[in-house]
Amino acid sequence: MDTNSATPSVLMATTNEALLDDLLRLAAAASITPLVEPDLLGLRRSWHTCPLVVVGRDLAEPLARIQPAQRPGVVVVGSALDGDDLYRCAFDVGADAVCRLPDDETLLAGKLADALDGSTRTAVTLAFVGGCGGAGSTTLAAAVAVFGNRRGFRTMLIDGDPLGGGIELALGIEHDAGDRWPKLLNASGRISASALRSALPSIDGLAVLSWDQSDVTVLPPDTMSSVIGAAQRSNDLVVLDLPRHADPTVEEGFIRSTATLLVVPCDVRSVAAAKRLSGPLRSVAGDLQVVLRESRPGLSAADVASHLALPIATKVGTERTLPRAMDQGHFVPHPRSPLTRAATTLLDLFDLIDSAAPSALAHSVIA
Structure with a gap:
């Protein structure tokens, strides 16, 4: 489970069940229980709730059209089949990073670990x-x-x-x-x-x-x-x-x-x-x-x-x-x-x- 606090550290939003399965698998590997929102309404409602927001390509486009408030810690996730317009969607929602699965699983896993760890220490x-x-x-x-x-x-x-x-x-x-x-x-x-x-x-x-x-x-x-x-x-x-x-x-x-x-x-x-x-x-x-x-x-x-x-x-x-x-x-x-x-x-x-x-x-x- 997400051990840092009672509030989830990661919001995951997508209508794509296959993509959600992949995201939940990576979250489980990082010992994270994310907040999952299956539609645009839920995504908007929880937009400022978690330190990290992972948005599927399917919701990134409609989210961009409503011009959400800018915030750090947003990752747009698509597949290897997505073209350059995936980056346009990420730019429009103010995302910090773009991940194409499965190629960028390591990058996304690192983002999840950072969210769970909270503020980074330098021991x-x-x-x-x-x-x-x-x-x-x-x-x-x-x-x-x-x-x-x-x-x-x-x-x-x-x-x-x-x-x-x-x-x-x-x-x-x-x-x-x-x-x-x-x-x-x-x-x-x-x-x-x-x-x-x-x-x-x-x-x-x-x-x-x-x-x-x-x-x-x-x-x-x-x-x-x-x-x-x-x-x-x-x-x-x-x-x-x-x-x-x-x-x-x-x-x-x-x-x-x-x-x-x-x-x-x-x-x-x-x-x-x-x-x-x-x-x-x-x-x-x-x-x-x-x-x-x-x-x-x-x-x-x-x-x-x-x-x-x-x-x-x-x-x-x-x-x-x-x-x-x-x-x-x-x-x-x-x-x-x-x-x-x-x-x-x-x-x-x-x-x-x-x-x-x-x-x-x-x-x-x-x-």
């Missing part, structure tokens, strides 16, 4: 990846998502690593109802943002997309792209936990992110491994920065920054008790822990400021 999207195995990128990604959610930002945490064990295990929600990646395996094109969010398990309002314990370990790039796009339209903050191996699916995550945070322990071997990874990352990540995981003895921040030739976003210290707690499904970082400080610093860095209690670390960057 800050942060991708986390370990510079080496065991760097702690998953823990930091989870912390950023948890604290972003606590600050009141609509947040989604996406586990993009099918071989990582499932981030939901660390959060203790592996038995909660909701969709996991395998359920979305065939998703492509425009996904309804609100439908995606409502289908996922959540913890205190934080929506989580993770892996189940099935044998599915491969996603098509189109699926990753569509899911991230839907997440960005329905959230203020999207956090991606991505694997180190590069393939077209994982690259979609880096390409679509506001910034990529490379988590690197401050020892020689880890920095050397991160150096090898940073080259491929530069080609797909628009804003690549480093989070230093402190170790003793270890390299200095200046040494790591110089060797990787990348800016340092922040540093994070060792969290001794959290790993055991995460194994038991209890992800509750202490308010004054190194992990909490790092997560809040990153949120501040990307302007995700807690308006109720702004952090004293706002916009701090390690030189």
